Structures are given as structure tokens and as C-alpha cells.
Amino acid sequence: MSDVPRVRLSPEERRAQLVATGVNFLADHTLDELTMDELARRAGVSRPLLFHYFETRQGMHLAVVTKARDSLLVSTAPRLDLEPGERIHDTLLRITEFVQQHRGTFYSLVRGVASGDPAVRRVVDESRELNAQRLLEAFIELGMPDTALLRVALRSWVAFAEESLISLAIDREAHADGVVRFLETALRAVVTSTRDLEV
Template identity: 70%
Template sequence: MSAERRLRLTPDERREQLIAIGVNFLAEHTLDELTMEALAQRAGVSRPLLFHYFDTRQGMHLAVVATARDSLLLATEPRPELPPRERIEDTLLRIAEFVQQHQGTFHSLVRGIASGDSAVRRVVDESRERNAERLVEAFTELGAPDSPALRIALRAWVSFTEETLISLLVERDASPADVVRFLLGTIDGVVSAAGELRI
């Protein structure tokens, strides 16, 4: 078998490669700047080839955003062996470290998605819902009643956390440990307030 044939990618491998290039693009650019032309140029392939893999620009955006989201969720999966309070702190620290290492991508997703289309926003919202659910699991273990108020409060707190991570880690270069200490102080207040809300 020739070296050229051994190096040829399967369709699935090529698609994964294109998505990875798209995720890397977000490190320095917004999602709106990720066009078929820009990705084709970065990947060294023809524009029509991208339509073969993604059908539309929106399809490409969905694949890139979903991959970036999944990378964050996988890298920050809570450690079930830790007690709930330590699990929350450990997860927050790993999220902060992930954001510090992938500042451009995180910034593009959180800030850039706000003006994007609804399908792409739903992909990002799924990440927020999953992170809120992780927090609900931890706080109910700590004795907080699982209520609509708790879920609403923690979902809102996740959005607050995203903005805090950008403002302090990305824009002001604060240390992950300092940011996590701040966030831990705010989450207790949010959970306490949720316990007093009857809905």
C-alpha cells in the first residue's frame, strides 16, 4: 500500500478534522467570521467539499459549536468520588482552568452566540442546562430541596458564571483560584435565596 493511500482520511476522519479546524478558528475569531470560505482556506480544501460534509453554513456552525461544548463538558465532568461541596469547588476550578487555556473559544461561544441563530444558541444552552443540573445534584445531596426555584436560580447562576469567567479570567487575567473563591461565595447566596422563594 502506498504512503498516499495510508494517509488518506476516511469521510468520518475528514469531517472530524474539519470540525477541529473550525473549533481552533474560534480561538481567534467569532463564530460569525467562520464562513465556508474561511474554513476551506484554513483546511486547504475546496469550498464545495465543505458543503458535502455540512450541507449549509449553519450545519457547519452547529457541528463546531457542539464539539466545543462537548470538549468543555468532558473536561469538567464532576468527580463522583468527591463529597458534594468539594465536587462543586473542584469542578469550578477545572472549568476556570479550561477557560484560561481556551480563552478565545470560550469568549466566542458565550459572547458570540448571543447574536447567532436559534439552532446554534440551543446547542450552547444545552451546556448551560447540563452544568445547572450538575449543581442541582450536588446541592440536593447537601440538603437543599429540589424545587423549580432552585433550578431557575442555578440556571441563572451558570450564565452569571460564564460572564464572570470572561470578565475576570479572559479580560482581567485574574487567577482561577481567586475567581473560584468569588463564585463559591455567590452560589451559596443564590441557593439560600432560592430556598425562600415559593414557586
Template identity: 55%
Template sequence: MTDERRTRLSPDERRAQLVAIGVAALADRSLDELTIDVISQQAGVSRGLLFYYFGSKQGFHREVVRAARDGLLRATEPVLELSPLERLHDTLSNLVAFVREHEDTFFSLVRGAASGDRQVREVVEQARALQCERVEIVCRELGVPDTALLRVGLRSWVAFAEQALVDGVLGGRMSPDEAVDFLERSLVAVVVTVDPEQGARLGDALRSAVVESPAQTPDAGLVPGLA
């Protein structure tokens, strides 16, 4: 009995374990297919325990999506020491690498935006807002005026980039280098639409830039259950 108590997980550890199992399970099934029965069977716990920790299937889904979101954001964290264009290229390279490494997780995260659960959608929207903010910072540092229209354009580009990654990378239609180049050029096109003069300058700078920093492979350990 003493040994059993010593190895028994604390509530926080058990909760984290269940979320990690849920994130890992996204490799084999969609978020909608991530049921309490499936997770309780894989974790070797009762259904009641999952309801105790998460309240409902939707509550569990929210925590799984939040863990996947946080892993994506950490894996694509901008390296502030890089110049703006190098930082953009590095971030996009890491994003493509994450998508290739965790295909089903990324797909489920993107599709979480269409979830019937409002709080699940909010989790995904928080990730989109931060990704948009990262690109806004690059644009401002490159001299692109911060306008309401630019923010609308960049927010639209984030959604466009997600779909491009699903169709191009997950669909096998683009190599990693092609995907990064496509995302960079599409971003320039957005800026050109908003501000033709600044967009042209950004395009010229991007074409002439020599990016020396290699893409960094996201650390699977950043997200529990991603391997």
C-alpha cells in the first residue's frame, strides 16, 4: 500500500497525463472522435474520472486543443535576435516543420475553429491572433504603416496560410521550401494590396535577402503527447 501511494499521481499530474493522451490520440482520430470512452480506455481510468477533471467531453476537448495550440506557438516562437526578414523566414520554416511532424494534430487544431463549442473556437482564435501579431511586428519593423486595413489583411492571411498548409503540405503538393516561399510571397501580396508602395519595397527586400539561419525543427517535447 505504501508503494502504491508513493507512485500515485497527484491531481495535476493525472490531469496533465490525460491531456497528453488526448493530444497523442489526435494522430489517429479527429477531435470529434476523441471521446471519453476512447481516452478512459487508453488511460486505464474510469469515465467518471475524466468527467471529474474536465466536466464534459467538450471540456476535455478544450484542454486538448489548448495543449496543441501552446505546442504550436512554442515551436514557432520568433527568434528576436534575428533581423525581421530572417525572423519571418525562420518562423515560417518552423511552422512548416511542425505541420510535417504533427500532421494530424495541426489538422485537428485548424479544424477546431469550426467546432460547435464556443470555447474551443476561442482557444484556436487566440492562436491566430498571436500569429497575426507576430507578422504585424515584422511589418512594422520593415516600415509598413500600421493601419486597420493592414490588420484585416494580415488576419486574413493567417487563415489563408492555415489552409495552404493543409492543402499544400498535408496534401503533399509542396515541399517544405516551396511552402515557406509560397507563404512569404502571399504575405507580400497582402501588403501590396494594402499599401502598393510599401508592399513593393517588402517584396524587393524579401527577394534580395540572404537568409542564413536554418529552419529549426520543433521540439516534440514541447507538447505532452506529441512524439
């Protein structure tokens, strides 16, 4: 018996429904556990219909990961009405809260880079690049010079933050404020270390 009653939808609506069902699956499961059979069961559609929309399991995974990534990026977009320092704090707080509310989704995104599918890895990496770029823009506003070393440091810090969020916000269920303080302290240290160095 399916979780969702079958209704007539347009092709665009049906595909969106299938992708949303896949993203919801990630709340309690890893991406590797998302099979065509499981998605078909949850969406209340036939397995051949999934192949019509996604062609392969990898194509389905790519669509789901892309949607999950976009949801994270939209939910945590920097508030440009805030001063740069406040903006960074606010963004980190909202990212931490997103992670705590969507644990499985975030875990699948971060671990997606270990996927055997280069397209999935690329989607995850694009998210990291955008988050690093958002931080770069804030620090430039704060007076930091835009250097190659700063860009490397911020990109590295994003990966560090992802692992910290998994360990603290997910595994240990630490309070969001404490997680944010830790991330901010590490971020300041990383950025400060680039100020007087040349590579």
C-alpha cells in the first residue's frame, strides 16, 4: 500500500512531487537507501514511471540532492539588510537550525560528496563554493583583502563547518547557540591567520 494516494498531475507537478518525496525520505534515511522501488512505493506510482522521469537511479539521486541543496541555500541565504558581522552570525544560526530540523537531509548532502556519481558530487561542491563566496563577500565588506589565501581558507572552513555540524548539531545534539559560537570562533581564527601571510 502506498503512502500517498495517486492523483492525476501534470508532468511537471508529478516530477516535483517525486523529487519532494525523495527529499522527505532523507529526513530519516541516507541517500544510498533511496531506491527506485522505495520512491515508487512512497509516491504511489509505478516503478516504470520513475524511469520515465529520471531514467536511472543516479538521475533520481541527482534530482533529489539538487532539490535538497537548493532548499538549504534558500533557507540560509544571507540577510543583506544586516551588517556583515551580524549577517555571518545570523546565517550560521539559521544553518545550524536547518541542520537540526533536517538532519538526514543535511547528512546526505555532506556525505553526497563521497557518492560514486560525479554529478552528485558536483552539486554538493557547488553548494560549498557558494557558501564560501557568501562569507568572502561579508569579510570583504569588513575590510579584509580579497586574496587567494583567504578564498582557500574560507573554502576549507566550509568543509570544517559541515563536519562540525554533523558531530555537534546532529550526533551530540548540542544547543544551536553553542554550535554557532564554536563555528564563529574557528572562522575568525582561520580568517585572521591569512591577514599577514603570502603564499
